[in-house]
Amino acid sequence: MNQITPNDSKPPRGSFRLDKGNAKVFGVCSGIGNYFDVDPMLVRIGFVAATLLGFGSPVLIYLAVALIAD
DSSP: OOOOOOOOOOOOOOOOOOOOOGGGSSSSSHHHHHHHOOOOHHHHHHHHHHHHHHHHHHHHHHHHHHHOOO
């Protein structure tokens, strides 16, 4: 008799992709969340905190990723 066991292993990480289905602006934060298997809302909160504490440089990084990815 065959025993079927669930496959709980996650697929290997591929290349980074913007998640436009779960996007708020360009899908960068949701893409980062999916890539690192983290809740996208935590990535968004971290981005806002970094923007407020980083004097706006994360905004430039966000736009660069939005334009380069996908």
